[in-house]
Amino acid sequence: MTRPEQSVDPVQTQQFRQLIAQRKQGHPVAHLTGQRGFWTLDLQVTPATLIPRPDTELLVELTLSKLKSGMSIADLGTGSGAIALALASERQDVQVIATDISAQALITAKLNAFQNQLQQVSFIRGQWLAAFAARSLDLIVSNPPYIEDTDPHLGQGDLRFEPRTALASGADGLDDLRVIVSQAAQVLRPGGWLLTEHGYLQSAAVQALFASSGFIEISAHQDFGGRDRVVMAQLPL
Ligand SMILES: C[S@@+](CC[C@H](N)C(=O)[O-])C[C@H]1O[C@@H](n2cnc3c(N)ncnc32)[C@H](O)[C@@H]1O
Incomplete structure (x- = not known):
């Protein structure tokens, strides 16, 4: 419609019809286009990665408020x-390490770093904080899997097409958060910060996990819909 001087050839028509058919089956638009905007960046996404959500920008904003030059x-x-x-796009003066258990996700993340010219980020494959030495980080941020294994939403909408390992985390959805919070208490330096996203009914449970691992200055933060979605806290100095 916007380019009447161009005609659509039969191959393009066929490709378009295929995309419509996939969308009708429920495939997320981000998987069909292979892209999703997040923060100021255009990111490639694949069925091996979670499709970044706008809600997670809250975690970025809160993390930026705690960053100081030279932090790891x-x-x-x-x-x-x-x-x-x-984070790397906003702050060139911090050392950012990105981790994942999924080798395929890391391939996509590295490609996104290259395409957005953010090659100061380093990548490590592994289970949560297993690869890190004690007292080696100033801040840890994570949007981990936090959906209950039996949550019916896992069988609906876009979630059907995203990796289950990126979404579900045990009977109460907190299995991964339990590991992350307790490991973070060992890996963070004194005064270091931990920020985690969680489900909108999990704030009290996540705050209790932070408290039981010795974190202080625990605060809850709301998404644009006014629902608790992030807990942030610090280790004592
Ligand atoms: C909810 S997704 C978040 C992805 C991305 N940070 C975002 O916000 O769009 C959770 C991620 O945790 C990874 N993951 C799951 N279990 C893990 C583990 N035991 N150790 C490290 N990463 C894990 C998944 O592969 C997935 O990429």
Whole structure:
């Protein structure tokens, strides 16, 4: 319609019809286009990565408010690289390490770092903080899996097409957060910060996990819909 001087050839027509058919089956638009915008970045996404959500920009904003020059920080479960790359795009004076258990997700995250010219980010494959030495980080941020294994939403909408390992985390959805919070208490330096996203009914449980691992200055933060979605806290100095 906007380019009447151009005609659509039969191959393009066929490709278009295929995309419509896939969308009718429920495939997310981000998988059909292979892209999703996050923060100021255009990111490639694949079925091996979570599709970055606008809600997660809250985690980026809160993390930016705690960054100081020279800090070493880690984004755990980086997926497409969304959080790590958004932070690196704003602050060239911090060392950003992005981790994931999924080798395929890390390939996409590295590609996104290259395409957005953010090659100061380093990538590590592994289970949460297993690869990090004690007292080696100043800040840890994570949007981990936090959906209950039996949540019916896992069988609906876009979630059907995203990796289950990126979404579900045990009977109460907190299995991965339990590991992350307790490991973070060992890996952070005194005064270091931990920020995690969680489900909108999990704030009290996540705050209790932070408290039981010795974190202080625990605060809850709301998304644009006014729902608790992030807990942030610090280790004592
Ligand atoms: C909810 S997705 C978040 C992706 C990305 N950070 C974002 O916000 O768009 C959770 C990520 O954690 C990764 N993950 C799951 N279990 C893990 C583990 N045990 N250790 C490290 N990463 C893990 C998944 O592969 C997935 O990329």
